[in-house]
Amino acid sequence: MKFSNKDVLITGLALLAMFFGAGNLIFPPMLGLQSGEYFFWALLGFIVSGVGLPFLGVTAVAKAGGDLELLANRVNPAFSKIITTIAVLCIGPLLAIPRTAATTYEVAIAPLLQSPNAGTVKLALLFTTIVYFTITLFFVLRPSDILVSVGKILTPLLLIFLGIIIFKGVTNPLGSIGEGSYTNPFSKGFLNGYNTMDAIASVIFGMIIVKGIKEKGVTNSSDIAKITIMAGMIAAGGLAFIYLGLAYIGATAGTIFTGDNPGEMLSFISEALLGTPGKIVIGIVMALACLTTAIGLVASCGEYFSRLTNNRLSYNTVAIITTLISLLLANMGLAKILLVSVPLLESVYPIIIVLIMLALFHNFFKGKREVYVYPVGVTITIVLADIIYSIGTSLGINFGFIKQLLNYLPLYQLGLGWFIPAILSAILAVLISTQKTS
Numbered sequence: 213m214k215f216s217n218k219d220v221l222i223t224g225l226a227l228l229a230m231f232f233g234a235g236n237l238i239f240p241p242m243l244g245l246q247s248g249e250y251f252f253w254a255l256l257g258f259i260v261s262g263v264g265l266p267f268l269g270v271t272a273v274a275k276a277g278g279d280l281e282l283l284a285n286r287v288n289p290a291f292s293k294i295i296t297t298i299a300v301l302c303i304g305p306l307l308a309i310p311r312t313a314a315t316t317y318e319v320a321i322a323p324l325l326q327s328p329n330a331g332t333v334k335l336a337l338l339f340t341t342i343v344y345f346t347i348t349l350f351f352v353l354r355p356s357d358i359l360v361s362v363g364k365i366l367t368p369l370l371l372i373f374l375g376i377i378i379f380k381g382v383t384n385p386l387g388s389i390g391e392g393s394y395t396n397p398f399s400k401g402f403l404n405g406y407n408t409m410d411a412i413a414s415v416i417f418g419m420i421i422v423k424g425i426k427e428k429g430v431t432n433s434s435d436i437a438k439i440t441i442m443a444g445m446i447a448a449g450g451l452a453f454i455y456l457g458l459a460y461i462g463a464t465a466g467t468i469f470t471g472d473n474p475g476e477m478l479s480f481i482s483e484a485l486l487g488t489p490g491k492i493v494i495g496i497v498m499a500l501a502c503l504t505t506a507i508g509l510v511a512s513c514g515e516y517f518s519r520l521t522n523n524r525l526s527y528n529t530v531a532i533i534t535t536l537i538s539l540l541l542a543n544m545g546l547a548k549i550l551l552v553s554v555p556l557l558e559s560v561y562p563i564i565i566v567l568i569m570l571a572l573f574h575n576f577f578k579g580k581r582e583v584y585v586y587p588v589g590v591t592i593t594i595v596l597a598d599i600i601y602s603i604g605t606s607l608g609i610n611f612g613f614i615k616q617l618l619n620y621l622p623l624y625q626l627g628l629g630w631f632i633p634a635i636l637s638a639i640l641a642v643l644i645s646t647q648k649t650s
Contacts, residue, residue: 215430215439223421223439224446229370230417230508231266231447232454232501233312235408238474240455241481243404244462248392251463257401258459259452262408265565267448269414272571274422274440277433279516280415280564283571287584295563296516302560303409303416304513305534307553310541312502312509313341318546320495323479334543341542345535347503352510352531370500373493374454380485381461389463403626409557412564413505414444416512423515461485510534555602559595562630566591570638577642586641587634594621594630 240258247254276283280299284292302308317340325336394400421443425436461481469480478498482490514531525533541549566587577583597614604611621629 215425215428215435219428220439220442221446223424224443225368225450226424226508227270227417227421227443228447228450229501229504231410231413231451231505232370233308233315233505236262236410236451236454237458237498237501238478239404239408240458241462241465241477242474243401244459245390245465245469245477246392247394247397247400247459248390248463250392250394250397251389251459254392254394254397254401254404255455255459257398257403258405259401259455260405261402262405262410262455263448263451265405265568266410266414266451267444268572269411269564269568270418270421270444270447271441272568273415273418274437274444275574276571279418279422280567281516283415283567286570286574286579286581287567287588291588293520295560295567297520299412299560299564300416300513300516302553302557303412304509305537306541307549307556308409308413309506309509309534309538310544311546311549311553312506313344313538313542314544314546314549316340316344316499316502317542319479319498323491323495337543337545341539344499344503344506345539345542348506348510349531349535351507352514352535353528370497370504371450373497373500376493377482377485377490377497378454378457378461381464381481382457384485385464386461386481386484387464387468399626406561406627409561411568412557412561413509415564415568416516417508506538510538558627559599562591562595562634563588566630566634577645580641580645582645583638583641586637590633590637591630594618594633598629 239262240255243254243258244251273279273283276286279296281292281296284295314337317337321336321340322333325332418440421440422436425439430436430439462477465477465481465484468484469477478494479491482494484490486493510531513534514527517530517534518525518527567584570584570587597618601611601614601618604614618624618629622632623629
């Protein structure tokens with residue numbers, strides 16, 4: 213069956229919606245506010261890491277055959293199952309999926325409650341998450357229709373409501389662009405984009421995108437890769453455009469908003485631009501953004517764990533289990549989820565980035581295993597050292613010597629201490645493999 217241009221567009225819109233979650237909404241306006249007159253350079257850095265890396269992730273996964281497991285298998289089969297399982301759990305039921313539901317409650321429901329007590333808050337959160345995950349499961353249990361449902365129904369609604377806010381903010385700015393607080397706006401923007409964690413999501417979403425393409429009758433691997441990359445370009449373009457609008461609105465609010473909470477800023481901007489209905493509009497936008505992301509994540513979990521168990525656990529069974537776990541954890545509340553999620557995701561992120569970059573240069577070094585093993589091994593070593601130091605510190609154990617060693621790494625203070633060692637080890641691996649074959 214021929215995959216039409218319309219099908220490519222729908223797939224691209226579905227991928228855009230899957231990427232676009234809570235973090236994608238709250239980070240750009242705050243970035244614009246804090247970067248001030250340098251917001252263009254900060255936004256450029258944000259787009260490089262928040263749009264560029266996810267696009268490269270989708271491209272790498274498509275070229276590798278459709279998912280992270282096949283990509284990571286180039287390092288080692290056991291490593292492949294471990295890193296994929298960790299990534300799916302982090303972006304799935306343990307962290308990201310519950311966070312989408314909790315964020316929906318915080319932004320869309322909590323502001324509407326009138327002086328709630330603790331009991332009312334818990335009941336409202338429980339009711340919200342039950343409705344939220346019921347809708348999620350409705351779409352996920354119809355896997356052949358996921359791309360169509362998300363691409364045709366949910367994404368247009370998301371873009372319409374978000375477009376209202378951006379159009380109003382650009383045509384009638386809240387104020388003038390204030391003075392920026394960043395000394396290096398590009399690097400600050402890059403790090404903010406890193407915090408969206410979309411690079412990890414990209415290698416997970418690849419599973420559901422490739423499956424949807426195959427169900428349309430496309431079986432040739434090169435055609436699947438081409439369609440996935442085209443869909444990735446559509447999603448990347450949409451993200452970049454949205455980020456530009458949101459960052460500009462944030463920058464022009466610099467003279468009237470003095471807080472430092474991204475969620476509060478988003479609510480403030482919406483109400484300032486649209487009045488009281490603004491709270492409702494941003495609530496709908498946030499709910500749709502989180503819902504589309506949750507649908508993609510639950511579906512990807514279903515695909516992965518069903519395959520991991522050789523279909524002993526069916527797709528539907530895994531999807532239901534994932535949803536129930538996410539429902540329970542979502543009722544912890546957003547603050548507790550964020551407290552746990554950041555360090556875990558930041559530990560996985562460097563490994564995923566290294567795998568993505570190696571996959572893109574796979575043909576250059578002829579796919580030699582050692583070129584995958586060396587940089588991935590070095591990155592894991594640095595990440596584990598950082599984890600050991602953090603755990604030791606929390607337990608009162610002095611691992612100061614580890615911190616001293618880590619401080620010698622270039623860019624470590626920026627959270628990128630793995631970057632230069634990974635590049636150098638990759639170059640070393642290429643030289644060694646070349647000598648072996650010469």
